[in-house]
Amino acid sequence: MIEKQERFWCHNGHTLCSTCKVRVYNRCPTCKQELGDIRCLALEKVAESLELPCNYFSLGCPxxxxxxxxxxxxxxxxxxxxxCPYAGSECSVVGDIPYQVAHLRDDHKVDMHSGCTFNHRYVKSNPRDVENATWMLTVFHCFGQYFCLxxxxxxxxxxxxxxxxxxxMGDEVEARNYSYSLEVGGNGRKLIWEGTPRSIRDSHRKVRDSHDGLIIQRNIALFFSEGDRKELKLHVTGQILKEKQNPDAGVYITSLCS
Incomplete structure:
Protein backbone atom coordinates (compact mmCIF):
# COMPACT_ATOMS: atom_id res chain seq x y z
CA MET A 1 0.00 0.00 0.00
CA ILE A 2 1.28 3.48 -0.90
CA GLU A 3 1.12 5.82 2.09
CA LYS A 4 1.58 9.54 2.45
CA GLN A 5 5.24 10.46 2.08
CA GLU A 6 6.82 12.78 4.65
CA ARG A 7 9.47 15.15 3.33
CA PHE A 8 12.62 16.21 5.18
CA TRP A 9 15.14 19.07 4.91
CA CYS A 10 18.91 18.82 4.94
CA HIS A 11 20.92 21.73 6.46
CA ASN A 12 21.36 23.27 2.99
CA GLY A 13 17.64 23.36 2.26
CA HIS A 14 17.32 20.32 -0.04
CA THR A 15 14.30 18.10 0.50
CA LEU A 16 13.80 14.36 0.21
CA CYS A 17 10.85 12.03 0.84
CA SER A 18 10.93 9.51 3.68
CA THR A 19 11.31 6.53 1.32
CA CYS A 20 14.33 8.01 -0.48
CA LYS A 21 15.79 9.18 2.85
CA VAL A 22 16.19 5.54 3.85
CA ARG A 23 17.56 4.53 0.44
CA VAL A 24 20.39 7.10 0.59
CA TYR A 25 21.25 6.13 4.18
CA ASN A 26 20.04 9.46 5.61
CA ARG A 27 22.48 11.52 3.54
CA CYS A 28 21.45 14.20 1.05
CA PRO A 29 22.27 13.03 -2.51
CA THR A 30 22.75 16.67 -3.64
CA CYS A 31 25.19 18.07 -1.07
CA LYS A 32 26.10 14.90 0.86
CA GLN A 33 25.09 16.49 4.16
CA GLU A 34 23.34 14.39 6.77
CA LEU A 35 19.56 14.62 6.61
CA GLY A 36 17.85 15.64 9.80
CA ASP A 37 14.38 14.90 11.10
CA ILE A 38 12.93 18.32 10.28
CA ARG A 39 9.77 17.92 8.21
CA CYS A 40 9.04 20.11 5.21
CA LEU A 41 5.34 20.59 5.93
CA ALA A 42 4.83 23.15 3.15
CA LEU A 43 5.80 20.67 0.40
CA GLU A 44 3.71 17.95 2.02
CA LYS A 45 0.68 20.28 1.87
CA VAL A 46 1.40 21.11 -1.77
CA ALA A 47 1.58 17.40 -2.67
CA GLU A 48 -1.74 16.77 -0.89
CA SER A 49 -3.45 19.55 -2.84
CA LEU A 50 -2.28 18.46 -6.32
CA GLU A 51 -4.80 16.77 -8.61
CA LEU A 52 -3.20 14.88 -11.48
CA PRO A 53 -4.31 12.52 -14.25
CA CYS A 54 -3.42 8.84 -14.02
CA ASN A 55 -0.08 7.96 -15.63
CA TYR A 56 -2.03 5.66 -17.95
CA PHE A 57 -4.19 8.48 -19.35
CA SER A 58 -2.76 7.89 -22.84
CA LEU A 59 -3.88 4.24 -22.60
CA GLY A 60 -7.48 5.22 -21.84
CA CYS A 61 -7.74 5.89 -18.10
CA PRO A 62 -9.92 9.00 -17.56
CA CYS A 84 4.35 -10.41 -21.95
CA PRO A 85 2.69 -13.73 -20.92
CA TYR A 86 5.21 -15.88 -22.78
CA ALA A 87 6.81 -18.29 -20.33
CA GLY A 88 9.64 -19.76 -22.40
CA SER A 89 11.96 -16.80 -21.79
CA GLU A 90 12.28 -13.72 -19.62
CA CYS A 91 10.58 -11.27 -21.98
CA SER A 92 10.40 -7.64 -20.85
CA VAL A 93 7.90 -6.41 -23.47
CA VAL A 94 4.88 -4.53 -22.05
CA GLY A 95 1.77 -3.24 -23.81
CA ASP A 96 -1.99 -3.52 -24.13
CA ILE A 97 -3.75 -6.76 -25.13
CA PRO A 98 -3.81 -6.19 -28.92
CA TYR A 99 -0.10 -5.35 -28.78
CA GLN A 100 0.70 -8.47 -26.72
CA VAL A 101 -1.31 -10.72 -29.07
CA ALA A 102 0.64 -9.40 -32.07
CA HIS A 103 3.89 -9.72 -30.11
CA LEU A 104 3.20 -13.37 -29.21
CA ARG A 105 2.32 -14.19 -32.81
CA ASP A 106 5.14 -12.31 -34.55
CA ASP A 107 8.04 -12.44 -32.09
CA HIS A 108 7.45 -15.66 -30.15
CA LYS A 109 5.79 -17.54 -33.06
CA VAL A 110 2.97 -18.73 -30.78
CA ASP A 111 0.17 -20.78 -32.37
CA MET A 112 -3.06 -18.81 -32.77
CA HIS A 113 -6.45 -20.54 -32.84
CA SER A 114 -10.05 -19.39 -33.08
CA GLY A 115 -12.73 -21.23 -31.13
CA CYS A 116 -13.33 -22.32 -27.56
CA THR A 117 -12.44 -26.01 -27.77
CA PHE A 118 -8.99 -27.51 -28.16
CA ASN A 119 -7.42 -30.89 -28.76
CA HIS A 120 -3.65 -31.24 -28.31
CA ARG A 121 -1.22 -34.13 -28.27
CA TYR A 122 2.09 -33.80 -26.43
CA VAL A 123 4.86 -36.26 -27.24
CA LYS A 124 8.24 -36.62 -25.54
CA SER A 125 10.71 -39.33 -26.51
CA ASN A 126 12.39 -39.55 -23.08
CA PRO A 127 9.82 -38.84 -20.34
CA ARG A 128 12.36 -39.59 -17.58
CA ASP A 129 14.37 -36.56 -18.59
CA VAL A 130 12.14 -33.86 -17.10
CA GLU A 131 13.57 -30.36 -17.01
CA ASN A 132 11.76 -27.16 -16.15
CA ALA A 133 10.50 -26.25 -19.59
CA THR A 134 7.41 -24.89 -21.24
CA TRP A 135 6.36 -27.17 -24.05
CA MET A 136 3.58 -25.14 -25.55
CA LEU A 137 1.84 -21.80 -25.30
CA THR A 138 -1.22 -21.51 -27.53
CA VAL A 139 -3.43 -18.43 -27.80
CA PHE A 140 -7.18 -18.95 -28.32
CA HIS A 141 -9.63 -16.31 -29.50
CA CYS A 142 -13.22 -16.82 -28.40
CA PHE A 143 -16.06 -14.72 -26.97
CA GLY A 144 -14.12 -11.76 -28.38
CA GLN A 145 -11.32 -12.38 -25.85
CA TYR A 146 -7.89 -14.03 -25.85
CA PHE A 147 -6.74 -16.92 -23.65
CA CYS A 148 -3.31 -18.55 -23.22
CA LEU A 149 -3.03 -22.32 -22.79
CA MET A 169 -5.54 -11.99 -21.46
CA GLY A 170 -7.20 -9.28 -19.38
CA ASP A 171 -7.79 -8.33 -15.76
CA GLU A 172 -8.81 -10.62 -12.91
CA VAL A 173 -12.37 -9.25 -12.64
CA GLU A 174 -12.98 -10.03 -16.32
CA ALA A 175 -11.38 -13.47 -15.98
CA ARG A 176 -14.08 -14.46 -13.49
CA ASN A 177 -16.65 -14.27 -16.28
CA TYR A 178 -15.16 -17.43 -17.81
CA SER A 179 -14.42 -21.00 -16.85
CA TYR A 180 -12.59 -23.83 -18.53
CA SER A 181 -12.13 -27.58 -18.37
CA LEU A 182 -9.16 -29.79 -19.23
CA GLU A 183 -9.21 -33.55 -19.73
CA VAL A 184 -6.39 -36.04 -20.18
CA GLY A 185 -6.71 -39.79 -20.28
CA GLY A 186 -6.00 -43.20 -21.73
CA ASN A 187 -6.49 -46.88 -21.01
CA GLY A 188 -10.14 -46.21 -20.20
CA ARG A 189 -9.28 -43.69 -17.45
CA LYS A 190 -9.19 -39.90 -17.41
CA LEU A 191 -8.41 -36.88 -15.26
CA ILE A 192 -10.58 -33.75 -15.47
CA TRP A 193 -9.77 -30.26 -14.23
CA GLU A 194 -12.34 -27.47 -14.04
CA GLY A 195 -11.49 -23.96 -12.99
CA THR A 196 -11.44 -20.24 -13.71
CA PRO A 197 -8.66 -18.89 -15.93
CA ARG A 198 -6.13 -16.72 -14.15
CA SER A 199 -5.42 -13.23 -15.42
CA ILE A 200 -2.07 -12.62 -17.09
CA ARG A 201 -1.62 -9.99 -14.37
CA ASP A 202 -0.52 -13.07 -12.41
CA SER A 203 2.81 -14.25 -13.75
CA HIS A 204 3.18 -17.66 -15.31
CA ARG A 205 5.43 -18.70 -12.42
CA LYS A 206 2.88 -17.56 -9.80
CA VAL A 207 0.11 -19.64 -11.40
CA ARG A 208 2.37 -22.68 -11.79
CA ASP A 209 3.68 -22.50 -8.22
CA SER A 210 0.12 -22.22 -6.86
CA HIS A 211 -0.69 -25.53 -8.66
CA ASP A 212 -3.84 -23.93 -10.08
CA GLY A 213 -4.31 -26.26 -13.01
CA LEU A 214 -4.31 -29.86 -14.20
CA ILE A 215 -1.29 -31.63 -12.67
CA ILE A 216 -0.33 -35.07 -13.97
CA GLN A 217 2.24 -37.19 -12.18
CA ARG A 218 4.76 -38.94 -14.42
CA ASN A 219 3.63 -42.46 -13.58
CA ILE A 220 0.03 -41.56 -14.39
CA ALA A 221 1.13 -39.80 -17.57
CA LEU A 222 3.02 -42.93 -18.68
CA PHE A 223 -0.02 -45.06 -17.84
CA PHE A 224 -2.14 -42.83 -20.08
CA SER A 225 0.50 -43.11 -22.81
CA GLU A 226 0.02 -46.89 -23.16
CA GLY A 227 2.71 -48.76 -25.09
CA ASP A 228 5.93 -49.77 -23.33
CA ARG A 229 6.05 -46.63 -21.11
CA LYS A 230 9.26 -45.50 -22.85
CA GLU A 231 7.61 -42.59 -24.66
CA LEU A 232 5.24 -39.98 -23.31
CA LYS A 233 2.10 -39.40 -25.37
CA LEU A 234 -0.50 -37.22 -23.70
CA HIS A 235 -3.80 -36.28 -25.31
CA VAL A 236 -5.23 -33.15 -23.71
CA THR A 237 -8.62 -31.75 -24.66
CA GLY A 238 -10.54 -28.83 -23.23
CA GLN A 239 -13.06 -26.07 -23.66
CA ILE A 240 -13.60 -22.48 -22.56
CA LEU A 241 -17.02 -21.39 -21.32
CA LYS A 242 -18.63 -18.08 -20.46
CA GLU A 243 -20.59 -17.61 -17.26
CA LYS A 244 -23.68 -15.45 -17.70
CA GLN A 245 -25.88 -14.27 -14.86
CA ASN A 246 -29.63 -14.50 -15.25
CA PRO A 247 -30.93 -11.51 -13.22
CA ASP A 248 -34.48 -12.90 -13.08
CA ALA A 249 -33.57 -16.31 -11.70
CA GLY A 250 -30.53 -15.15 -9.75
CA VAL A 251 -28.41 -17.96 -11.19
CA TYR A 252 -25.48 -18.35 -13.57
CA ILE A 253 -25.79 -19.93 -17.03
CA THR A 254 -22.78 -21.47 -18.74
CA SER A 255 -22.55 -21.06 -22.50
CA LEU A 256 -20.25 -22.26 -25.27
CA CYS A 257 -19.18 -19.99 -28.06
CA SER A 258 -20.66 -20.65 -31.47
Whole structure:
Protein backbone atom coordinates (compact mmCIF):
# COMPACT_ATOMS: atom_id res chain seq x y z
CA MET A 1 0.00 0.00 0.00
CA ILE A 2 1.28 3.48 -0.90
CA GLU A 3 1.12 5.82 2.09
CA LYS A 4 1.58 9.54 2.45
CA GLN A 5 5.24 10.46 2.08
CA GLU A 6 6.82 12.78 4.65
CA ARG A 7 9.47 15.15 3.33
CA PHE A 8 12.62 16.21 5.18
CA TRP A 9 15.14 19.07 4.91
CA CYS A 10 18.91 18.82 4.94
CA HIS A 11 20.92 21.73 6.46
CA ASN A 12 21.36 23.27 2.99
CA GLY A 13 17.64 23.36 2.26
CA HIS A 14 17.32 20.32 -0.04
CA THR A 15 14.30 18.10 0.50
CA LEU A 16 13.80 14.36 0.21
CA CYS A 17 10.85 12.03 0.84
CA SER A 18 10.93 9.51 3.68
CA THR A 19 11.31 6.53 1.32
CA CYS A 20 14.33 8.01 -0.48
CA LYS A 21 15.79 9.18 2.85
CA VAL A 22 16.19 5.54 3.85
CA ARG A 23 17.56 4.53 0.44
CA VAL A 24 20.39 7.10 0.59
CA TYR A 25 21.25 6.13 4.18
CA ASN A 26 20.04 9.46 5.61
CA ARG A 27 22.48 11.52 3.54
CA CYS A 28 21.45 14.20 1.05
CA PRO A 29 22.27 13.03 -2.51
CA THR A 30 22.75 16.67 -3.64
CA CYS A 31 25.19 18.07 -1.07
CA LYS A 32 26.10 14.90 0.86
CA GLN A 33 25.09 16.49 4.16
CA GLU A 34 23.34 14.39 6.77
CA LEU A 35 19.56 14.62 6.61
CA GLY A 36 17.85 15.64 9.80
CA ASP A 37 14.38 14.90 11.10
CA ILE A 38 12.93 18.32 10.28
CA ARG A 39 9.77 17.92 8.21
CA CYS A 40 9.04 20.11 5.21
CA LEU A 41 5.34 20.59 5.93
CA ALA A 42 4.83 23.15 3.15
CA LEU A 43 5.80 20.67 0.40
CA GLU A 44 3.71 17.95 2.02
CA LYS A 45 0.68 20.28 1.87
CA VAL A 46 1.40 21.11 -1.77
CA ALA A 47 1.58 17.40 -2.67
CA GLU A 48 -1.74 16.77 -0.89
CA SER A 49 -3.45 19.55 -2.84
CA LEU A 50 -2.28 18.46 -6.32
CA GLU A 51 -4.80 16.77 -8.61
CA LEU A 52 -3.20 14.88 -11.48
CA PRO A 53 -4.31 12.52 -14.25
CA CYS A 54 -3.42 8.84 -14.02
CA ASN A 55 -0.08 7.96 -15.63
CA TYR A 56 -2.03 5.66 -17.95
CA PHE A 57 -4.19 8.48 -19.35
CA SER A 58 -2.76 7.89 -22.84
CA LEU A 59 -3.88 4.24 -22.60
CA GLY A 60 -7.48 5.22 -21.84
CA CYS A 61 -7.74 5.89 -18.10
CA PRO A 62 -9.92 9.00 -17.56
CA UNK A 63 -9.36 9.31 -13.79
CA UNK A 64 -7.93 12.36 -11.99
CA UNK A 65 -6.78 12.01 -8.37
CA UNK A 66 -5.13 13.89 -5.53
CA UNK A 67 -1.41 13.08 -5.63
CA UNK A 68 -1.29 10.28 -3.04
CA UNK A 69 -4.56 8.70 -4.23
CA UNK A 70 -3.12 8.74 -7.76
CA UNK A 71 -0.14 6.65 -6.65
CA UNK A 72 -2.41 4.09 -4.99
CA UNK A 73 -4.67 3.93 -8.05
CA UNK A 74 -1.83 3.37 -10.53
CA UNK A 75 -0.77 0.18 -8.77
CA UNK A 76 -4.12 -1.43 -9.69
CA UNK A 77 -5.26 0.65 -12.68
CA UNK A 78 -7.03 -1.53 -15.26
CA UNK A 79 -5.40 0.51 -18.02
CA UNK A 80 -1.82 -0.17 -16.93
CA UNK A 81 0.10 -2.18 -19.56
CA UNK A 82 0.44 -5.95 -19.39
CA UNK A 83 3.67 -7.90 -19.19
CA CYS A 84 4.35 -10.41 -21.95
CA PRO A 85 2.69 -13.73 -20.92
CA TYR A 86 5.21 -15.88 -22.78
CA ALA A 87 6.81 -18.29 -20.33
CA GLY A 88 9.64 -19.76 -22.40
CA SER A 89 11.96 -16.80 -21.79
CA GLU A 90 12.28 -13.72 -19.62
CA CYS A 91 10.58 -11.27 -21.98
CA SER A 92 10.40 -7.64 -20.85
CA VAL A 93 7.90 -6.41 -23.47
CA VAL A 94 4.88 -4.53 -22.05
CA GLY A 95 1.77 -3.24 -23.81
CA ASP A 96 -1.99 -3.52 -24.13
CA ILE A 97 -3.75 -6.76 -25.13
CA PRO A 98 -3.81 -6.19 -28.92
CA TYR A 99 -0.10 -5.35 -28.78
CA GLN A 100 0.70 -8.47 -26.72
CA VAL A 101 -1.31 -10.72 -29.07
CA ALA A 102 0.64 -9.40 -32.07
CA HIS A 103 3.89 -9.72 -30.11
CA LEU A 104 3.20 -13.37 -29.21
CA ARG A 105 2.32 -14.19 -32.81
CA ASP A 106 5.14 -12.31 -34.55
CA ASP A 107 8.04 -12.44 -32.09
CA HIS A 108 7.45 -15.66 -30.15
CA LYS A 109 5.79 -17.54 -33.06
CA VAL A 110 2.97 -18.73 -30.78
CA ASP A 111 0.17 -20.78 -32.37
CA MET A 112 -3.06 -18.81 -32.77
CA HIS A 113 -6.45 -20.54 -32.84
CA SER A 114 -10.05 -19.39 -33.08
CA GLY A 115 -12.73 -21.23 -31.13
CA CYS A 116 -13.33 -22.32 -27.56
CA THR A 117 -12.44 -26.01 -27.77
CA PHE A 118 -8.99 -27.51 -28.16
CA ASN A 119 -7.42 -30.89 -28.76
CA HIS A 120 -3.65 -31.24 -28.31
CA ARG A 121 -1.22 -34.13 -28.27
CA TYR A 122 2.09 -33.80 -26.43
CA VAL A 123 4.86 -36.26 -27.24
CA LYS A 124 8.24 -36.62 -25.54
CA SER A 125 10.71 -39.33 -26.51
CA ASN A 126 12.39 -39.55 -23.08
CA PRO A 127 9.82 -38.84 -20.34
CA ARG A 128 12.36 -39.59 -17.58
CA ASP A 129 14.37 -36.56 -18.59
CA VAL A 130 12.14 -33.86 -17.10
CA GLU A 131 13.57 -30.36 -17.01
CA ASN A 132 11.76 -27.16 -16.15
CA ALA A 133 10.50 -26.25 -19.59
CA THR A 134 7.41 -24.89 -21.24
CA TRP A 135 6.36 -27.17 -24.05
CA MET A 136 3.58 -25.14 -25.55
CA LEU A 137 1.84 -21.80 -25.30
CA THR A 138 -1.22 -21.51 -27.53
CA VAL A 139 -3.43 -18.43 -27.80
CA PHE A 140 -7.18 -18.95 -28.32
CA HIS A 141 -9.63 -16.31 -29.50
CA CYS A 142 -13.22 -16.82 -28.40
CA PHE A 143 -16.06 -14.72 -26.97
CA GLY A 144 -14.12 -11.76 -28.38
CA GLN A 145 -11.32 -12.38 -25.85
CA TYR A 146 -7.89 -14.03 -25.85
CA PHE A 147 -6.74 -16.92 -23.65
CA CYS A 148 -3.31 -18.55 -23.22
CA LEU A 149 -3.03 -22.32 -22.79
CA UNK A 150 0.16 -23.45 -21.06
CA UNK A 151 1.56 -26.97 -20.88
CA UNK A 152 4.90 -27.78 -19.28
CA UNK A 153 7.08 -30.23 -17.41
CA UNK A 154 8.80 -29.40 -14.13
CA UNK A 155 9.97 -30.91 -10.84
CA UNK A 156 7.50 -30.80 -7.95
CA UNK A 157 9.81 -31.58 -5.06
CA UNK A 158 11.65 -34.69 -6.24
CA UNK A 159 8.84 -35.85 -8.52
CA UNK A 160 8.55 -34.92 -12.21
CA UNK A 161 5.08 -33.68 -13.15
CA UNK A 162 3.26 -32.23 -16.15
CA UNK A 163 0.87 -29.32 -15.80
CA UNK A 164 -1.68 -27.60 -18.04
CA UNK A 165 -3.55 -24.38 -17.21
CA UNK A 166 -5.29 -21.45 -18.86
CA UNK A 167 -4.69 -17.71 -18.43
CA UNK A 168 -7.01 -14.91 -19.51
CA MET A 169 -5.54 -11.99 -21.46
CA GLY A 170 -7.20 -9.28 -19.38
CA ASP A 171 -7.79 -8.33 -15.76
CA GLU A 172 -8.81 -10.62 -12.91
CA VAL A 173 -12.37 -9.25 -12.64
CA GLU A 174 -12.98 -10.03 -16.32
CA ALA A 175 -11.38 -13.47 -15.98
CA ARG A 176 -14.08 -14.46 -13.49
CA ASN A 177 -16.65 -14.27 -16.28
CA TYR A 178 -15.16 -17.43 -17.81
CA SER A 179 -14.42 -21.00 -16.85
CA TYR A 180 -12.59 -23.83 -18.53
CA SER A 181 -12.13 -27.58 -18.37
CA LEU A 182 -9.16 -29.79 -19.23
CA GLU A 183 -9.21 -33.55 -19.73
CA VAL A 184 -6.39 -36.04 -20.18
CA GLY A 185 -6.71 -39.79 -20.28
CA GLY A 186 -6.00 -43.20 -21.73
CA ASN A 187 -6.49 -46.88 -21.01
CA GLY A 188 -10.14 -46.21 -20.20
CA ARG A 189 -9.28 -43.69 -17.45
CA LYS A 190 -9.19 -39.90 -17.41
CA LEU A 191 -8.41 -36.88 -15.26
CA ILE A 192 -10.58 -33.75 -15.47
CA TRP A 193 -9.77 -30.26 -14.23
CA GLU A 194 -12.34 -27.47 -14.04
CA GLY A 195 -11.49 -23.96 -12.99
CA THR A 196 -11.44 -20.24 -13.71
CA PRO A 197 -8.66 -18.89 -15.93
CA ARG A 198 -6.13 -16.72 -14.15
CA SER A 199 -5.42 -13.23 -15.42
CA ILE A 200 -2.07 -12.62 -17.09
CA ARG A 201 -1.62 -9.99 -14.37
CA ASP A 202 -0.52 -13.07 -12.41
CA SER A 203 2.81 -14.25 -13.75
CA HIS A 204 3.18 -17.66 -15.31
CA ARG A 205 5.43 -18.70 -12.42
CA LYS A 206 2.88 -17.56 -9.80
CA VAL A 207 0.11 -19.64 -11.40
CA ARG A 208 2.37 -22.68 -11.79
CA ASP A 209 3.68 -22.50 -8.22
CA SER A 210 0.12 -22.22 -6.86
CA HIS A 211 -0.69 -25.53 -8.66
CA ASP A 212 -3.84 -23.93 -10.08
CA GLY A 213 -4.31 -26.26 -13.01
CA LEU A 214 -4.31 -29.86 -14.20
CA ILE A 215 -1.29 -31.63 -12.67
CA ILE A 216 -0.33 -35.07 -13.97
CA GLN A 217 2.24 -37.19 -12.18
CA ARG A 218 4.76 -38.94 -14.42
CA ASN A 219 3.63 -42.46 -13.58
CA ILE A 220 0.03 -41.56 -14.39
CA ALA A 221 1.13 -39.80 -17.57
CA LEU A 222 3.02 -42.93 -18.68
CA PHE A 223 -0.02 -45.06 -17.84
CA PHE A 224 -2.14 -42.83 -20.08
CA SER A 225 0.50 -43.11 -22.81
CA GLU A 226 0.02 -46.89 -23.16
CA GLY A 227 2.71 -48.76 -25.09
CA ASP A 228 5.93 -49.77 -23.33
CA ARG A 229 6.05 -46.63 -21.11
CA LYS A 230 9.26 -45.50 -22.85
CA GLU A 231 7.61 -42.59 -24.66
CA LEU A 232 5.24 -39.98 -23.31
CA LYS A 233 2.10 -39.40 -25.37
CA LEU A 234 -0.50 -37.22 -23.70
CA HIS A 235 -3.80 -36.28 -25.31
CA VAL A 236 -5.23 -33.15 -23.71
CA THR A 237 -8.62 -31.75 -24.66
CA GLY A 238 -10.54 -28.83 -23.23
CA GLN A 239 -13.06 -26.07 -23.66
CA ILE A 240 -13.60 -22.48 -22.56
CA LEU A 241 -17.02 -21.39 -21.32
CA LYS A 242 -18.63 -18.08 -20.46
CA GLU A 243 -20.59 -17.61 -17.26
CA LYS A 244 -23.68 -15.45 -17.70
CA GLN A 245 -25.88 -14.27 -14.86
CA ASN A 246 -29.63 -14.50 -15.25
CA PRO A 247 -30.93 -11.51 -13.22
CA ASP A 248 -34.48 -12.90 -13.08
CA ALA A 249 -33.57 -16.31 -11.70
CA GLY A 250 -30.53 -15.15 -9.75
CA VAL A 251 -28.41 -17.96 -11.19
CA TYR A 252 -25.48 -18.35 -13.57
CA ILE A 253 -25.79 -19.93 -17.03
CA THR A 254 -22.78 -21.47 -18.74
CA SER A 255 -22.55 -21.06 -22.50
CA LEU A 256 -20.25 -22.26 -25.27
CA CYS A 257 -19.18 -19.99 -28.06
CA SER A 258 -20.66 -20.65 -31.47
Missing amino acids: EIFPYYSKLKHEVVCNFRPYN HFEAFQLGMAPVYMAFLRF
